[in-house]
Amino acid sequence: MSAVFTPRPSSPAPDRAFEADLCIHIFTASAALVGVCLTVIGLIRIVVTTTKVGTIADDLLAGDATLFMVSCLLSYWALRARSARRMHRIEQAADAIFLVGLLLMTIACAVITFAML
Incomplete structure (x- = not known):
């Protein structure tokens, strides 16, 4: 009797699953922050x-909303990318823009706080 090897259906690579998970978090957080x-x-x-x-x-926050929207669109695009390499590059851009948006939001909060003094 011989053993027959049956391959499992291919599952996404762990790195691709991590990238997709990160893109989903960027997508939802940036949409909420808009x-x-x-x-x-x-x-x-x-x-x-x-x-x-x-x-x-309000001008800073308008720019901030634009950055978050770009980050949201890029993360959605990364989720739709077929190539893992392309997904990673787009996700990195979305992540960087998201962090710039958070920094700008912090500056806007400081401006609001000091304007009320």
């Missing part, structure tokens, strides 16, 4: 019209 930026812009506009105190925070 909404947060837009909400804060609306609140700042209300405060500016009632108190006549101007600030550049």
Whole structure:
């Protein structure tokens, strides 16, 4: 009696699964942060019209929302990429833009805080 080797169906490589998981997190977090930026812009506009105190925070947050949207689109594109190499490069770009967006959001928070003093 001879043993017959039956290969398993191919599963995604662990690195590709990790990249996909990271892209999903970037996608959901950046989409949520676009909404947060837009909400804060609306609140700042209300405060500016009632108190006549101007600030550049809404401009920073508008740029921030754009960065998060680009990060969101790139992470979605990375999830749709067929090549693992392409997925990795697009994911790295999405990750870098996401981190720049977080840094800009921190600067905007500092501007808002100091404008209210």
